[in-house]
Amino acid sequence: MSAVWIERLDDMLARGEEVFLAATHGIVATLVIAAVFFRYVINDPLIWSEEFIVIVFTWMIFIGLSSGFRLRMHLRVDALLVVLPERVRAVCGLIAVAATMITLVGLIWFGFSLTMTMLHSPTPMMRISSAWAVSAVPVGAILSCIHILRHAVSDGLGQTLWTPDLIGDPDGDA
Template identity: 40%
Template sequence: MRQLLVRIDDALVAVENLFLIVAHAAIAVLVIAGVALRYVFNDPLTWGEELIIGLFTWMVFVAAASALRAHMHIRIDAMAPLWRRPALRWMNLATVIVGLAILGVMTWASLEQLAQEWVVELPMLGVSKAWFLAAMPVGMVLAAVHVLRLWVEQGAAGVFRGEVESLTEGGEA
C-alpha cells in the first residue's frame, strides 16, 4: 500500500510540475499577445482575459498543493519546538488530522459550489464556469494525497514542517 501511495504521489508531482510550467508559459504568451493585439493592432483578444484568469486560478490551487509537498508554505514556528517535547508530540498527529479534515471540508464545499455553477457559462469563452472552479477541489485532493504520503514517510511531525527545518534536519526540501 505504501509503495502504491508513493508511486501515485510521484506521478501527481510530475503532472503538477509540468502543468505549472505549461500554464505559466501560456499565461505569459496570452498577456503578451493581448497587449500586442490591443495596442499595436487595435484588435483586442476578447477571450484572453477569461482564459488567463482561469489558468491563474488553476495555478494557485495546484501550486498550493505542490508547495505543501515541498515544505514551502509559510508557517509560524513559535509552537513547533514545543511539539518536539515527548509529552506534546501528540500535537503533531492532531495537526495532521485537523489539516486533513480541513482539506476534506474544503473539497466538499468546493464540490457543492461546482455543482451550482455548472450551468453558468463564461461570456467570452462560452464554457462552463465550473471548469475554472474545479481547480479548488482538485488542488485540495492533491494536497491530501501529499499529506498522506508525507505522513507515511516522515511521520506526523514531518508533514507540516517548514522549509528551514527540512534543510537543517537533513530532510528533503
C-alpha cells in the same frame, strides 16, 4: 512496504503538477503579452484572453497549493517546534495535520458542490461552463490530501507538515 503505493502515486502526481505548472506559466505569460500587443498595437483586443487567463491562473493557484504541500513550503510558525520536546512536537504535528485535512476536506466538499452548481452556467466571453474554473478547488484539495498522506505515512504525523531538518539533531546539535 505498505507506503510504496502512495509514494509512487504521489511521485507521479508531483511530476504531472510540475509539468502543468510550467506549461500554464508559459501559457499565461504568452497570452498576456499577446493581449497587450493585440490591444495596443493592432487595436483589436482579444476579448476572451482575460477570462481564459483568470481560469488558467485559478488552476495554477490550486495546483500550486498542492505542490506547496508536497514540498512542505507553506507558511508555518515553527519557533515553538524548535524548543519543544519530541513528544510534544508529535502532538503538535497531529493537531496540525488534523486541522489541515479537515480544512482540505471542507474545500473538496465545497468545491465539488460549487462545481456542480456552476456546471450549466456559461462564462461571459468564451461561453464555456464556469465549472472549469471552479473545479480547480476540489482537484487542488484532493492532490494536497494525497501529498499530506504520503508525508504522514513516510515520516510519521509528527513531521508531516515540516521537514525533518527544521528541528535539527535529536541530541540537541542543531
